[in-house]
Each structure stands twice: as structure tokens, then as C-alpha cells.
Amino acid sequence: MTSWNAFYERTNERAPSLLLSCAIDHARHLRPLYAVDLGCGAGNEALQMIQAGWQVLAIDKEPEAIARTANKCSMDEARMLDTKVADFEYLAELPPSSLIHAGLALPFCHPRRFDHLWNLMCKALVPGGVFAGHFFGLRHGWASQGHMSFHSVENVQALAAGLETVLLRETESAMVIDSGTVNWHRIDVILRKA
């Protein structure tokens, strides 16, 4: 049992991600139809991409997340799934990808290794390739956690320099989660490599 299991249980039946649907629409003309899901969790978005016709590499540090993602797939869908148990901080490379998704995942990369992860992602995107994901803002309720990464809109814009910003949306509201009420300050982005 990992500390993420309650989250995986809670999100197991979640509806398709609208952010990811939008990113898929922007990327569907690209080749290869190869995507990466960073921090795949219960596997909902990896499956969403597979069902949209993508071969997907699902990466998570938790074997439980990878097992849940694989178990979610039918036999045919499983052929479209590659998996890797790995820490973001120590990833050496990512395959050439037309789509990279990181849902509620990048904030869990250690700040000292964030640039390493971001550079890997930017390098892996093929020309025209699309990134979709979430950042946590500086006023997020967990912002005092030194092992997590938080970004202002300006920080995100700096990371996105050289990429086209398709969407950048900042939201902030009180969110009730397992551990109580948290100020949930999030920045959602869709970016496209030139």
C-alpha cells in the first residue's frame, strides 16, 4: 500500500480530461502518434490517449500506478501501452513524442531537478509536438513543501519561452481533499513546440 493509493482509488473512475482532449485535438495530425504520460497515477489519461489512437509510454515512480494503468487496458489496448517505473528526477531520456501529458504530476518533481525534467520534455517533443499539464502556483496550500515545485505564471511563461502557448489558465479556490481544505492554486497549460 503506497501513500498514493487513496488518490488512485478516488480518481479511478474519473471522467476524461478536457485539458487532454483539447491537447489531443491540437496534436492529432502529428506523427508519430506516440505520447508520454508523466505521473500516470490510476491510468485514466494514459487510457484516454490510447483510446484516441496513441501509443503511450506511462511513467510513474509507483509500481502500483503502473499496475493500475496496465490493468485498465483491454488486451488490444495493452498493446498500445509501454510502461516505466521511474522517478522524474532520474529520468535519463524520453522518446520522441508528439504529445506529452503531465496531469498533477510536475509539482511532485524536486525543484532541484525540475529544469532537468523540463529540458528532457522539451527535447523529446517533435516539431509541432504538444505538452499539456498542470503546475501548482506559489499560493498553493502545499507551497511550503520544499521537495515540491511551485511556479508563478511568470515562471511558467519563462519555461514556455520558445514554445507557442495554446492555453494558460490560472485558477485558485479552496479544495476539500483527503487531508482537509487546501488552497488549490493551479496553472493549466497547453504548449506547442515550434
Ligand SMILES: C[S@@+](CC[C@H](N)C(=O)[O-])C[C@H]1O[C@@H](n2cnc3c(N)ncnc32)[C@H](O)[C@@H]1O
Ligand atoms: C497527483 S498524482 C496524479 C496522477 C494522474 N496524472 C492524475 O492526474 O490523476 C501524481 C502521480 O505522480 C507520481 N509521482 C509523484 N512524484 C513522482 C516523481 N518524483 N517521479 C515520478 N512519479 C512521481 C505519483 O506516484 C502519482 O501517481
